[in-house]
Amino acid sequence: xxxxxxxxxxxxxxxxxxxxxxxxxxxxxxxxxxxxxxxxxxxxxxxxxxxxxxxxxxxxxxxxxxxxxxxxxxxxxxxxxxxxxxxxxxxxxxxxxxxxxxxxxxx
Amino acid sequence: xxxxxxxxxxxxxxxxxxxxxxxxxxxxxxxxxxxxxxxxxxxxxxxxxxxxxxxxxxxxxxxxxxxxxxxxxxxxxxxxxxxxxxxxxxxxxxxxxxxxxxxxxxxxxxxxxxxxxxx
Numbered sequence: 001x002x003x004x005x006x007x008x009x010x011x012x013x014x015x016x017x018x019x020x021x022x023x024x025x026x027x028x029x030x031x032x033x034x035x036x037x038x039x040x041x042x043x044x045x046x047x048x049x050x051x052x053x054x055x056x057x058x059x060x061x062x063x064x065x066x067x068x069x070x071x072x073x074x075x076x077x078x079x080x081x082x083x084x085x086x087x088x089x090x091x092x093x094x095x096x097x098x099x100x101x102x103x104x105x106x107x
Numbered sequence: 108x109x110x111x112x113x114x115x116x117x118x119x120x121x122x123x124x125x126x127x128x129x130x131x132x133x134x135x136x137x138x139x140x141x142x143x144x145x146x147x148x149x150x151x152x153x154x155x156x157x158x159x160x161x162x163x164x165x166x167x168x169x170x171x172x173x174x175x176x177x178x179x180x181x182x183x184x185x186x187x188x189x190x191x192x193x194x195x196x197x198x199x200x201x202x203x204x205x206x207x208x209x210x211x212x213x214x215x216x217x218x219x220x221x222x223x224x225x226x
Contacts, residue, residue: 097154
């Protein structure tokens with residue numbers, strides 16, 4: 001199975017900050033990676049697929065990059081509604097594994 | 108509006124069975140692959156199963172293979188997860204999710220159904 005390791009697991013940031021979350025795959029997954037946002041007591045929400053393509057309706061301050069084994073989710077100018085937990089998921093093969101999550105909290 | 112609504116969760120004893128349902132609306136259910144994903148504090152998000160559009164091809168995580176069975180009724184726009192031989196570590200919130208075409212991730216999720224396995 002492909003393992004995904006996110007870092008950091010937790011980060012504290014302020015409104016307006018630029019935030020970067022990384023996801024490292026245990027083997028080459030090309031660009032077959034998605035990012036999700038999850039708020040407490042809610043289901044995950046798809047933000048980005050194919051490593052860098054923004055899902056319809058997702059604000060442009062979110063961006064993704066990377067290929068192969070190293071990927072990044074960037075949030076420019078963090079907004080109050082962005083405080084949540086973020087997960088990556090590989091879409092290269094089954095089982096479709098997830099990263100362990102990165103919780104973004106208000107500083 | 109796309110909606111996925113799960114039901115069937117609850118408290119069950121170890122070794123017991125439960126069937127989850129996921130009713131879809133707002134899209135052409137019969138043309139989409141569907142997935143089950145669960146979430147627990149211990150394991151985080153865990154992918155469980157994928158079912159293709161006509162129900163003929165099923166994939167499972169090793170952790171549930173042989174115990175869980177995914178199925179669908181396209182006429183009723185409903186996805187199912189039959190869970191047998193439940194264990195304490197199956198305790199989790201279970202989500203159904205729609206697969207966006209072309210491997211573009213899981214674009215719509217249900218609200219989740221809590222399954223608690225305890226004696």
